[in-house]
Amino acid sequence: MELRHLKYFLAVAEELNFTKAAEKLYISQPPLSRQIMELEDELQAKLFIRNNKKVELTEAGKYFEKEVKDLFQHLERISVKTKKIAENVSGEFRIAYISSIYSSVISELIQHLKEQFPYVNFKLFEISTTKQIEALEKGKIDLGIIRSPVKSPKIKSQLWFKDGFSVVFNKNFINIGSEKDIPNLENETFVFFNKDYAPHYHEVLLELCAFYGFTPKVVHESNNINSIVQLVKNGLGISIVPSNIAKNNQDSDLGFVELKKVNLFTDVSLITSKEDHSEITQLAVAFLLNKR
Template sequence: MEIRHLKYFLILADELSFVKASEKLFISQPPLSRQIKELEDELGARLFDRNSKKVELTEAGKYFKQEVTLLLDNLDRVKLKTQKIGNNISGEFRIAYISSTFSGDIAELIKFLSSKYPFVNFSLYEVPTARQISDLEQGKLDLGIIRAPLKSPKIATHLWFRDSFSVVFNKQLVQLDTEEDIEKLKEEIFVFFNKDYAPHYYELLLEICAGYGFVPKVVHESNNISSIIQLVKNGLGSSIVPTNILKSHNYSELGFIELKKGNLFTDVLIATPKDDDSEIAKAAIGFLLR
């Protein structure tokens, strides 16, 4: 059994059409049929039910697809890690962050690592939490900066810092002086992170508003903290953001009031693939936790 047999099988299992699968593989149908037949003969099991009208996976085929997908994903991870070990401390080191955590600290981290490892190309990406978790599990990222919760046996985490929440508003349009004034926002428009982009974070913001006795009127959504801040700055609504945002988005038009009621916090985590003994990752974690 060769890897190409498995890859051909997966393409056909996805397309369920010899015509479409052969076009995607840039081969004609007879060789594809022959490869699939060889695979079925070696396994001693029929993977597809096929006739002139349709192609379907058998129960054996469904199970085989699930296991082969995991196998090839793991093979990619092994390949990436082998390349990384072979490169030692040269090559590429990939760091991801979510937009609400980008700060001068991350810029200083890249500066520190570039100085310490001058032959390494440090790549920085803004990536949502769900995708970061997937990429870390597959070894496609070397270090991630995300918000809790993170539940994966394949990822190791360190608490970077715990952040409170603050309401942010346009001072020219909204008059708030103390935390007790927050209930005045119950009739105001809110700008939130997109629910599909950050579902846990979105629910947490709803919980905060409920603690102040209202359901927010969410009209605008974004998947980027800078966009949210700009919308608030331009008078298109108010928002609730991590307090740490004030460091990098301190505009004269904006007012911030920290929300202490309910004692709700958000944990920012440094995440790496579990059992990864990368010298660079250890140096990065040490720098951020200093």
């Protein structure tokens, strides 16, 4: 079995059409069919059901497709790591983070790593938790900063800190004196994270409001915490944000009331690949853990 057999198989599995797969691979159809038959003979398993109307994967074929995709992802990670070793730990180190993490910590991390690895090109990406997990599984990032939970056998997750919640409002439009005023907000306009972008976080916000006895009137949504805070500053509503944001915001127009009565937190976690034991990754994680 050669790599070309696996590449040909994946092309057919994706297109479910031998003619289209052959065009995609820039070969003619007869050699492609012959290669697939050779692969099936070697495996002693039928991978496709073929007739005049359609091509389908067998159950064995579906299993083989999943495993081959995982194999190619693993080979890509091996290639990337080999290249880094050959370049004496130069190349790229890619860090993803959610928008609600205070950016100065990320800047400090880059500065610290740059001192240790001056030839590394650091890249930063602001990405949602769900997309970070997917990117890390595919080897597209090296370190992620997310809001838990994480459900992936390929990822190592370490708790960075537990974050509480605070109501944020513009003091020029509304006065929220203390936590006891929170139940009176049922008629106010709220700005929330988009539920499709951050479903778990969205559910937590609804739970918080339910604890205080009301369902929020969500009128505006955004996929970025800084945009949410800006909408609040512009008087378009109030919101509930991680207390981490409140602690690091110096805008005099904004007021924050921490929600202390409800015992509800989100875990901010650092995620890395279980296969990544590189010095730079370990150093990055250690630096952030010391910043808790």
